[in-house]
Amino acid sequence: MKLNANFQNLQQSYLFVTIAKKVAAYLEANPGADLIKMGIGDVTLPLSPAVIEAMHKASDEMGKKETFRGYSPDSNGYPFLRKAIAGYYHSFGVKADPSEVFVGDGAKSDVGNIVDLFDRENTVLIPDPVYPVYVDTNVMSGRKLLYLDAKEENGFLPLPDPGVSADIIYLCSPNNPTGAVYNREQLKVWVDYARKNGAVLLFDAAYESFVTEKELPRSIFEIEGARECAIEFCSLSKTAGFTGMRCGYTVIPKELQFGGVSVAALWERRQGCKFNGVSYITQRAAEAVFTPEGLAEVKKTLSYYQENARVMAEALKEMGIWFTGGVNSPYLWMRCPGHLGSWEFFDRLLGEAQVVGTPGEGFGKNGEGYFRLTAFGDQEKTKEAMERMKRMLK
Numbered sequence: 001m002k003l004n005a006n007f008q009n010l011q012q013s014y015l016f017v018t019i020a021k022k023v024a025a026y027l028e029a030n031p032g033a034d035l036i037k038m039g040i041g042d043v044t045l046p047l048s049p050a051v052i053e054a055m056h057k058a059s060d061e062m063g064k065k066e067t068f069r070g071y072s073p074d075s076n077g078y079p080f081l082r083k084a085i086a087g088y089y090h091s092f093g094v095k096a097d098p099s100e101v102f103v104g105d106g107a108k109s110d111v112g113n114i115v116d117l118f119d120r121e122n123t124v125l126i127p128d129p130v131y132p133v134y135v136d137t138n139v140m141s142g143r144k145l146l147y148l149d150a151k152e153e154n155g156f157l158p159l160p161d162p163g164v165s166a167d168i169i170y171l172c173s174p175n176n177p178t179g180a181v182y183n184r185e186q187l188k189v190w191v192d193y194a195r196k197n198g199a200v201l202l203f204d205a206a207y208e209s210f211v212t213e214k215e216l217p218r219s220i221f222e223i224e225g226a227r228e229c230a231i232e233f234c235s236l237s238k239t240a241g242f243t244g245m246r247c248g249y250t251v252i253p254k255e256l257q258f259g260g261v262s263v264a265a266l267w268e269r270r271q272g273c274k275f276n277g278v279s280y281i282t283q284r285a286a287e288a289v290f291t292p293e294g295l296a297e298v299k300k301t302l303s304y305y306q307e308n309a310r311v312m313a314e315a316l317k318e319m320g321i322w323f324t325g326g327v328n329s330p331y332l333w334m335r336c337p338g339h340l341g342s343w344e345f346f347d348r349l350l351g352e353a354q355v356v357g358t359p360g361e362g363f364g365k366n367g368e369g370y371f372r373l374t375a376f377g378d379q380e381k382t383k384e385a386m387e388r389m390k391r392m393l394k
């Protein structure tokens with residue numbers, strides 16, 4: 001028996017696991033330290049009342065013989081939720097049929113699992129810096145990776161090099177980790193490139209609900225031609241505080257076919273074999289997010305985080321630190337002060353200010369010298385963290 005040797009090519013541990021271990025070691029050495037966590041993008045506000053009510057109702061149903069549900073008849077989601085999500089897309093002018101919406105337990109799993117559908121010989125194009133899941137899952141399956149530089153010079157929004165051909169392309173907008181957002185013209189360039197190369201565009205829209213500027217796209221399917229080349233991944237984690245609930249969705253249009261084979265049909269086949277669906281209670285909770293009350297409540301929660309981002313941006317400006325993001329995005333991507341390396345800054349911020357962030361280098365080589373902060377924290381703690389940073393850098 002041989003183990004998958006590709007695992008030897010991975011970083012020793014997943015970025016957020018490495019950070020959690022460092023934080024645990026710090027707390028062991030400094031028991032009772034008043035840490036403020038702005039590292040992993042985990043939400044802090046509770047689920048909204050509409051969601052809680054739907055969960056209570058669904059739990060009651062599960063407690064009665066007549067309304068109890070066992071295995072879901074379709075691991076891709078109950079029709080009520082697929083329809084609600086398709087309706088959400090329609091609300092901002094994007095065509096999506098419920099049958100093209102696949103409910104899953106979060107964008108991370110779907111983004112990671114989608115690679116099962118693709119040949120190992122395919123070349124993968126990944127921006128750097130990037131959400132580590134795109135890299136790790138392809139390394140695990142032994143695919144060749146090409147990196148695309150995202151830098152200050154291109155606003156961390158790289159465009160394709162026509163001289164480079166790729167089969168699988170990852171994009172994330174609003175971007176994790178940099179907070180940068182592609183406009184329609186830029187996404188059109190990507191869609192045209194993918195179609196010309198016969199490539200698939202894997203579009204991570206997990207942060208779409210943070211887009212406030214109307215002219216910026218929230219979905220790749222707002223771009224003409226995307227239905228022929230793209231898959232979109234989205235999540236309720238950041239939109240509706242579902243990080244602990246686990247629910248997301250993947251949209252695969254009918255038009256997406258390679259060699260006459262429907263990608264949606266392959267995904268359905270994969271999920272049918274390896275996935276038993278998201279729990280009924282969670283799906284009812286997710287459905288409630290898309291009701292008028294749910295959407296209004298979610299908007300309130302989002303504005304709380306947006307206010308955090310504003311406070312953080314102001315503080316960085318006051319400190320004279322260059323950054324991007326924080327508008328249309330819950331992430332702020334700052335240059336490390338004093339030319340520190342990103343892990344050096346991580347250690348200093350943890351040791352001297354008891355604030356945890358994410359070193360840019362963890363997202364790729366172009367992240368070296370940068371640092372990511374999230375706006376998902378408690379408002380008072382966020383303000384306190386920025387004050388601590390100011391004191392530390394004075």
Ligand code: MLT
Binds near residue numbers: 039040042
């Ligand atoms: C992040 O901090 O990058 C995200 O929260 C991680 C994730 O969504 O898996």
